[in-house]
Amino acid sequence: MARSDTSTRRRLRGRAAERRPEHLTERRAKPPIIELRHATKIFPGGHVALERVSLRVDRGEFVFLVGPTGCGKSTLIKMLIRELAPTEGEVLIAGRDIATISNKKIPQLRRRIGTVFQDFKLLDSRNVYDNVAYALQVIGASRSEIRSKVPDALRLVGLGDKINNFPDQLSGGEQQRLSIARAFVNHPPLLLADEPTGNLDPETSIGIMQLLYRINRTGTTVLVVTHDREMVDKMRRRVIGLADGRVVRDQSAGMYSDDENTTEFGLRLRDEMGLEE
Amino acid sequence: MARSDTSTRRRLRGRAAERRPEHLTERRAKPPIIELRHATKIFPGGHVALERVSLRVDRGEFVFLVGPTGCGKSTLIKMLIRELAPTEGEVLIAGRDIATISNKKIPQLRRRIGTVFQDFKLLDSRNVYDNVAYALQVIGASRSEIRSKVPDALRLVGLGDKINNFPDQLSGGEQQRLSIARAFVNHPPLLLADEPTGNLDPETSIGIMQLLYRINRTGTTVLVVTHDREMVDKMRRRVIGLADGRVVRDQSAGMYSDDENTTEFGLRLRDEMGLEE
Amino acid sequence: MSRVIFFIGEGLRALRRGAAPSLAAIVTVAITILLLGVLIPILQTTGGKANEVRDQVDVRVFLYDDATQSETDTLETNIQQIPHVESVDYVSKQQALQNLRDRLDDPALVDQLPGHRNPLPASFEIQPDDIDNLGTITSALQPPGQNGDPEPISPAIEEVLDSRDDATAIASVSSTVKIFMLVIAALLITASLLLVGNTIRLSIYARRTEVEVMRLVGATNWFIRWPFMVEGLVCGLIGGMVAIGALLLGKVTIVDPLADSITLLSAQKTTTIAFPALMLILLAAATVVSALGSGFTLRRFLKV
Amino acid sequence: MSRVIFFIGEGLRALRRGAAPSLAAIVTVAITILLLGVLIPILQTTGGKANEVRDQVDVRVFLYDDATQSETDTLETNIQQIPHVESVDYVSKQQALQNLRDRLDDPALVDQLPGHRNPLPASFEIQPDDIDNLGTITSALQPPGQNGDPEPISPAIEEVLDSRDDATAIASVSSTVKIFMLVIAALLITASLLLVGNTIRLSIYARRTEVEVMRLVGATNWFIRWPFMVEGLVCGLIGGMVAIGALLLGKVTIVDPLADSITLLSAQKTTTIAFPALMLILLAAATVVSALGSGFTLRRFLKV
Numbered sequence A, B: 001m002a003r004s005d006t007s008t009r010r011r012l013r014g015r016a017a018e019r020r021p022e023h024l025t026e027r028r029a030k031p032p033i034i035e036l037r038h039a040t041k042i043f044p045g046g047h048v049a050l051e052r053v054s055l056r057v058d059r060g061e062f063v064f065l066v067g068p069t070g071c072g073k074s075t076l077i078k079m080l081i082r083e084l085a086p087t088e089g090e091v092l093i094a095g096r097d098i099a100t101i102s103n104k105k106i107p108q109l110r111r112r113i114g115t116v117f118q119d120f121k122l123l124d125s126r127n128v129y130d131n132v133a134y135a136l137q138v139i140g141a142s143r144s145e146i147r148s149k150v151p152d153a154l155r156l157v158g159l160g161d162k163i164n165n166f167p168d169q170l171s172g173g174e175q176q177r178l179s180i181a182r183a184f185v186n187h188p189p190l191l192l193a194d195e196p197t198g199n200l201d202p203e204t205s206i207g208i209m210q211l212l213y214r215i216n217r218t219g220t221t222v223l224v225v226t227h228d229r230e231m232v233d234k235m236r237r238r239v240i241g242l243a244d245g246r247v248v249r250d251q252s253a254g255m256y257s258d259d260e261n262t263t264e265f266g267l268r269l270r271d272e273m274g275l276e277e
Numbered sequence C, D: 001m002s003r004v005i006f007f008i009g010e011g012l013r014a015l016r017r018g019a020a021p022s023l024a025a026i027v028t029v030a031i032t033i034l035l036l037g038v039l040i041p042i043l044q045t046t047g048g049k050a051n052e053v054r055d056q057v058d059v060r061v062f063l064y065d066d067a068t069q070s071e072t073d074t075l076e077t078n079i080q081q082i083p084h085v086e087s088v089d090y091v092s093k094q095q096a097l098q099n100l101r102d103r104l105d106d107p108a109l110v111d112q113l114p115g116h117r118n119p120l121p122a123s124f125e126i127q128p129d130d131i132d133n134l135g136t137i138t139s140a141l142q143p144p145g146q147n148g149d150p151e152p153i154s155p156a157i158e159e160v161l162d163s164r165d166d167a168t169a170i171a172s173v174s175s176t177v178k179i180f181m182l183v184i185a186a187l188l189i190t191a192s193l194l195l196v197g198n199t200i201r202l203s204i205y206a207r208r209t210e211v212e213v214m215r216l217v218g219a220t221n222w223f224i225r226w227p228f229m230v231e232g233l234v235c236g237l238i239g240g241m242v243a244i245g246a247l248l249l250g251k252v253t254i255v256d257p258l259a260d261s262i263t264l265l266s267a268q269k270t271t272t273i274a275f276p277a278l279m280l281i282l283l284a285a286a287t288v289v290s291a292l293g294s295g296f297t298l299r300r301f302l303k304v
């Protein structure tokens, strides 16, 4: 995976260093990047997927969202990009109630949020390269920008040699990583990942978590839905627990050093999860 | 999950008791239910997904297939139901080279193999009930049989109250369980499950594993692809490891008592994985 | 039996949900049937006209105005005995004038023949059994006399005229018109088949993943195909009925009121198929084509 | 600019892969254009015939066979001075016979007027400026005399005849034929639009999940729409060109050789659009309709 690609990693770390002060000092001054106020989602048919959920996620945070199957995690993610509208309550992104955004401006919102969908949502008629490139094309990136960023992103998720495969020529895990690459390629300020490691083996999962951690250290807020309890335990980041559509746990699990760098982080994870590097 | 449904469980266990002797005594006399002989799969484009894989799985076994992402696990599964044909070598099911089966007879083969697909492969225009019913309809089951078996299967995977939802109205985990219910509803002698717990929380995963174990105890051969190393370690069943398209490990992890019943099995798993019942 | 019910239920599933693919199939069937229902009768009428022209090839025996009744009667009997004569019609002077009047766009022209003199002679119109036997009949009416010139077989005969020269021209025109109409009809029917087939193909393509899944869970090809064929059949039936409803409406509200004033429309020849029969044929065709089309197209997606 | 290149590249993507939806669109466009290209000229010719009939409404002044040249000349001058007269044509006896011959299906009938007597009178054909002024002209030619009966303005006049009675009938027939042709043309064009729209709709439906994904990763509606419109445009262009190629082939190999023998085909009136112009119009229509159709249909799938 990314281990071989030291140049990109150095570049990312450099950025992080530049931005760090701003995001640390101003964090509390700005509105939270995600805020839910008593958000409720009742599906046609009457099923209550979310019930008066209130939560805040600040800029630069790394948050896990956990909970049993069918408890409403994906519904919450979908509400954040307005794929679904809340039946009641408000969803605010960067302080703005997204229900007030006009339909024409919704693409702008979505471009600033990278999303890893649980079912990947790849473009079947495009190959791996073009799938990732599309996320840059929609924001009007230049050809040269696309040519430099896309291969980088693909190398980071370990798909550097699958550039010409179409989605139906990829394994489940490869599709998942493609979806991840597309989500972060345009450096969005907010990254939502719905079970990004469900189809990955533990070693690759750690690589992906390490990547998400590194992205987080560049200032990006990261929200990860996962069932991987071990990973959640070991990463020592904030955990929001849902059950039956309600928030049942929200703990900013302490004792983690904010300045642990990505390599140290990866080593610790591998060590604690009993994987030899 | 299934815990509440004692009657079904008793029924299943009863069957297991009846069949047990036959399948224990005759196991070695019959040809292995799965046999690969130097099976190689090279995709158009030149990627070698499987390279001279040879393995045997006997009737009644419970086997895990593990390996890093993209190592060829799903390709192997697809070859067993002849969704893909091997480029070289042979794939035998119950002693018969499936390359010799005529196209018209392939459905017969597939009906006797229950498959949980990694991408679920649900019928989008049918609701939960009809998706499961379809697997019975193709084998020509009577309406009354369908009416009795389908709700049972759905209850066993915990979807008893989602009968009228369409696949796009289900959470990821629910879709996965629907796929599982469809795979075993017609009691096939061979069950292939490609990452059946990738989208499930640990508690539900154990429930599903418990279900697979119970199905195995009725005489069904079960092959499970998984990334859940913890589960593999704890279940103490045979593990076949793939890496880069080759078998790198095949250990019939000893020390498991063949007669552990399903409840004991579940309790032990929960206990060892640190989940309170 | 319960199989049959199952297949029918399955076939109606997409329709019950109002799924786009079945609606598209219905629309295409309805439109093509509507077009065929409008254009085929028009082509038939035109083709009928061409046939009429072909029927007009005959031998005419013009009589002197002073021919006696007995001369005329004898002549008729003689003519009837000539081989290859299919029918003989006596056309009186009045009848001849009336015919001329009928065949002119502007009948007033005939009425205005000044002084109402009738310049047209009486005649026999002889239909040959085949257009090629015109010559034989003509020679039988005027066998060569002693000096080699043709001699009429009766003194009542002023002149014998066959349309032999025109015959070839008319025969070729009428057959080109008919070929032309047949080409257009063939084009229409081919086009309809292609359009319906195309839509069916696309409508199954839109559901190819479902078909693939069915194969993978062990459905046989026919098990998958029957419901699609039932659906195709029902779509064809609905589309056909919609079209025929529109056609009947159009016939009653537009064509029938006009039929009196336009001869083209009222000239329903025996060669043209009756309207109800045509509708039935179209409905049956729509149903069969879309059912078979569905079954046939599916083959491509049943390879998994 | 690089945007435009991107959209064009994207639009051609499906075509390059030979994807079923674009092929289906091409087939439908090709077939409908082919049908229109065959049927519109036929409708135009028929409509032209109806116009011809309408032009035939006139006033005829029949002259005595013994009218002198000077009488005739004076009369012609007088007629030209009558209000509402658009044109006057002198038709001699020979001309009248020739006309009759031309208007009969079977010209031989006229040749056989026995003894080659010409029973038809010479006449003036007067075209009114409007079909409604027939009466005025007739009265001007025959003002009521002392006893109240109409008195012809010249001794050469045997009879004055206007087609006033027929006029209404002809006017109504010719306009019904034209309305009928217009109805069929409208039906054809509507049907073509529906067929193409239907196919486009289904072809986008087959790719609705892709459109949905594009929306979800932040593509604006126009960003999604442009490539589809380019694809529609190219499909329309290809389909149109295929059809026009087939039409040209058909024209050269089938219609042109027949044109000599069938007057219907050679009777290209000034009112009918020339063949190349029609082809261009059809091609443009195909292109525009499928491009706009694609853009328009997409709306339904851009709601996510």
Ligand SMILES: Nc1ncnc2c1ncn2[C@@H]1O[C@H](COP(=O)(O)OP(=O)(O)OP(=O)(O)O)[C@@H](O)[C@H]1O
Pocket (backbone or CB within 6 Å): A043, A044, A045, A047, A048, A049, A067, A068, A069, A070, A071, A072, A073, A074, A075, A076, A118, B162, B165, B168, B169, B170, B171, B172, B173, B174, B199, B200
């Ligand atoms: N369109 C819908 N209509 C009705 N019910 C729905 C719909 N979508 C989701 N649901 C229900 O809402 C509940 C929450 O779904 P959601 O996808 O948010 O679960 P989840 O927490 O993501 O679960 P998983 O871990 O299995 O992905 C589920 O019980 C699901 O059945």
Ligand SMILES: Nc1ncnc2c1ncn2[C@@H]1O[C@H](COP(=O)(O)OP(=O)(O)OP(=O)(O)O)[C@@H](O)[C@H]1O
Pocket (backbone or CB within 6 Å): A162, A165, A168, A169, A170, A171, A172, A173, A174, A199, A200, B043, B044, B045, B047, B048, B049, B067, B068, B069, B070, B071, B072, B073, B074, B075, B076, B118
């Ligand atoms: N149709 C195809 N054409 C080319 N390459 C393919 C095709 N299908 C799969 N592959 C490649 O074959 C390899 C094995 O794929 P497979 O789906 O078997 O992996 P897997 O072991 O199931 O992985 P995962 O755990 O991620 O699901 C992958 O590298 C994949 O890219």
Ligand SMILES: [Mg+2]
Pocket (backbone or CB within 6 Å): A073, A074, A075, A118, A194, B171, B172, B173
């Ligand atoms: Mg989910």
Ligand SMILES: [Mg+2]
Pocket (backbone or CB within 6 Å): A171, A172, A173, B073, B074, B075, B118, B194
């Ligand atoms: Mg796989």
